[in-house]
Amino acid sequence: MRTERISRRAILGRGAAVGGALTLGPLLGGEAVAAANGDTAARAAGKGAKTGYEAIGVRPLINGRGTFTVLSGSLMLPEVRDAIDKAARQYVQLDELADAIGKRLGELTMSEFGMVSSGCSAALGHASAACVAGGNADLHVLLPDLTGFQKTEAIIPKHSRNVYEAAISATGLKVVEVETREELKAALGPQTALVYTMAMPRVDQSELDTKTVAEIAHAADVPVLVDAAAEILTIPNVHLERGADLVAYSGGKCLRGPQSAGMLLGREDLVRAAWVHSAPHHGWARGFKVGKEEAMGMLAAVEMWVQRDHDAEYATWTSWLKNIARRVSVVDGVSTKILQPEGLSNRTPTLTILWNAEKLGVKGRTIVDTLWNGEPRIAINAASSSDPAQSGVSITPYMLEPGDAKTIADEVVKLLKNPPPAPEPPKPPTVDASGTWALEITYAAGKSTTHQLKLSQDGAKLTGTHSGDFVSRPATGTVSGAEVTVRSFYGEEHGDSLDFTFTGTLDGDRISGELSMAEYLGASWTATRKS
Template structure:
C-alpha cells in the first residue's frame, strides 16, 4: 500500500517495462489535463468536485491514485499494438516471477477475476462448455460452496457463472456438501476467517481431498510474497489492482495454479461468451504489471511510518480543541492494512455529533471524505480518518478544517416534532425506479409514539424495518444484510396525508427513486 508521498528509497527504473528511463518519485503530482476553456480544468470543467480521501480505497471514491510508474507504463502501452493472448502469457510468466505464484493474470478488476476463476473451475477451458455459461444445464459442476463467514456482496461474481451457492458453517457440513457437483469453495479473506473452525487451511484440506479447488477473495488486502493464501492451501487468489497496489482502478489480479489461471484467461475477454464484457486493455494490463513491479520495490515500512506520522500530526493539531480524545488504531490481519485515527468527544458538551462534522466536510471546500465514529460511551461521538490514500499536505488540511468546525459547529439537524399522524397499517407501495416501476413492494408498520417497527416485503425478500414519525413526515428504513450474499438498504421518507404517503426513496449505492403508498383497509 502507498499513501502519496511515502518513501520508496531512491531513483527506480523498471527496465524494458518502462522503456529503461528513470521514473519519477512515487509522490510526484499528476497534472490534470485541461477539459474546456476558462479557469476550471479536469473534473471541475464538467462540474465534478475532486476530494481529499481520508476514508480509504472505496471503489465509489475511485479507489486509489495510480503511481507515476503505472501512468508511464499505460502511456507507453497505448502507443503500440500487440496480440492480447501473447501479452497475457508474457504477463502471466512475469507475475509468477514477481509474486512466486505458479502463474498470474490481469483482469478488469477483482470481481472479474473471481468470475473468470469460477468459470475456469466450472468449464476448465473447454469452449463447448464456455459458450453455454451461465446456463449449467447438463454440466457436472453446478455448485459453489461458501462458508457462512464468507457470504458477502462480492460473491455475485461467482454465482454469475450460473453456480448455485451452498452455504456451510461447520467442518461436518463442508465435508457433507463436497461432491462431484462442487466446482469450488470460495473464501472471503478477513481476520475472522482465521479464527473460525473453517479457516483456509481446514477448507483446503477437505476440498482438496474431494478434488475441489479453493478460491480466495483478497481484493482489499496487501499482496504478500510468497502469498499467504496460496501457502495456506488456496489454489487461486484475487486482488484489486486499484487499491493497495495503486494500479489502474479498472484492473485486478488472479494468481495461483497455472492450469486454472490459464483457463481463467480463456474464459475472459477478448474471447467471446459470457465474460466478453470484462475486457482488459493492453494499457491496463501493462499498468497493472508495473504496479506489481513497484510493489516489490517499495519501502512498505517507510510508507507505514509516514501514514502514522500524518495521523499523529492531525491528533496534535486538533488537540487545541478542549474535550477531545484521540487514538491511533493499528489493524489486525492482512486486510486493508493501514492505521487509523479516532477522534472522540462528548456530543452534548461540544454541541455537535460526528456525522454532522462528516457531512459538513463532505459539503465543504475543499471536499473531504472521512468516517463518523463512536465510542463505548453512548454520549461519545466523533470521526475516524484513514491515511493511506492521503497526499502530502492533506493531513494539515483535514486538521485545520476539523478545528474550524469543532470550534464553530454547524447547526444541528432540526429536532423531531411530535407526531401528528399514525402510520400503522399495511401499505401498498408504488415505486418509480430509474427506468421501471414496481407495485410489488409492501410495508407493514406499527407505530408506538414516534417509533415505527414492521416489515418491508419486496419482489423476492422481506426484511425488518425501523422508523420514526416527525409531525406528518414518516421515515422508514429496511436492511437486507450481507449474510445472505446481498446488501439492500432502503430509506423511505415521505409525508402522510389521510391514507397516502409520497416522497423520496434513498437506496444507498443504488441511488434514489420516488415512491407513494396507499394504506390498505
C-alpha cells in the same frame, strides 16, 4: 523480497514527466499542460478556469476514508501511469501479452502463474468459469446455462457470504452454504466446482479457516478460491501457502494500479483456463475486457510493489495521524487514539477523534456531512463509542496525499471550535402511520407495485416489515410531525446487501416521498394504506 527503496518524493517527482494530456486542453490540463505544451489556452485555463473533473461539474475530494471503489479507489503510481501511456502507443496481440504478463506475475509473486482481469470481481468470475469448464470452448459458450454440466455448485462458508459472491453465481453456479467441517465434507461431491472464501480476520479465527477448507476440499479434488481484493500482496502468498489454489486481488486499492484492473494468481492450469474464459474471447465474459493499457499498468503496479518501502509508507501514514491528533487536541474535551490493526486486509492505521457531543454542541455525523459538502470536499468516517454521550470521527490515511493531513486537521478544528448548526430536532407526531401500505416505487427506468410496508406506531417510533420483490426484512422508523422515515436492511450474510430508506409526508391514507437505496441510488415512492 525487498529491492531498491524508492522515496515518496522520488516517486512523485517522476510523475511530473508523465505525458498523455497533449491535446485535451482544460479537461486534463491546467498549469501542467500549459508548461508542457506552451499552449496559450491551456495557460489561461491554469490561471483560473476550471480544469479536469471540475470542467464537467464533478468535485474532486480528499480521501480520508480508504480504498472504497465508490470513492474511485486509490491514485495510480507514476510508474503505472507511465506504463499505461507507453502501452497506448503500440499494438500487440492480447493472448501473447497475457502469456508474457502471466509468467512475469508468477516470477514477481512467487506463484505459478498470474493474470490481469478487469477488477477483482472479474477475476472471481473467470476463476469460477475455469473451475466449471476448464478452458473447454464447447462448455464456455454455454455459460451461464449449466444444464447438463457436471459441476454446478460453489460452496461458500457462512462466514464468507458477501455481495461480491455474485461474480461466482454469475457463471451459473448454485451457492451452497456451510458452517462446520461436517457440513463442508457432506456438501462436497462431483457437482462441486470450487469452494470460495473471503480473506478476513474472522475467517482465520473460525472453524473453517483457509487451511482447513483447503485440506477438506482437496481430499475431494475440489479447488479453493480466496477473495483478497482489499488485502496487501504477500510474497510468498500467504493464501496459496495455506493451501488455496487461486487468489484474487483488486488492482486499484493498495497496489495502486489501474482502478479498472485486478489480478488472479495461483495454479497455472486454472489461471490459464481463466484467461480462456475472459475477454477478448467471446461468451459470457466478453464484457470484462482488459486493454493492453490496464494490463501493462497492472504489471507495473506489481513491479513497484516489490520495490516500495512499505515500512516507510506506514510510518508516514502514522506521522500524519499523529499530526492531526496533536492539532485537534487543542480543543478542550477532545480525545484521540491511533489504532494499529493486525492482519492483512486494508492494512493501515486509523485515527479516532472523540468528544462529548452535548458539551461541544456537535455530533460526528454533522462534521462528516459538513466536510463532504464543504470546500475543499473531504471524506472521513463518523466514529462510534461505547459511551453514548461520546461522538466523533475517524480518519484513514491510506489514500491521503502530502498536505492532506494538514487540510483535514484545519477543517476539523474549525468545526469543533465553531460548530455548524445542529439538525432540526424531531417534532411530536401529528399523524398515525400504522397499517399495511401498498407501495408504488418509480426507479430510474421502471416501476414496481409489489412492495409493501406493515407498520406499527408507538409514539414517534415505527416497527414492522418491508416486503420487496423477492425478500422480506425488518423495518424500523420514526415519525416527526407528518414526516415519516422508514428503513429496512437485508444484510451481507445472505450474499446480498439491500439498504432502503423511505422518507415522505403522510396525508390521510397516502404517503409520498423519496427513497434512498444506498449504492443503488434513489427513487420516488407513494404508499396507499389498505383498509
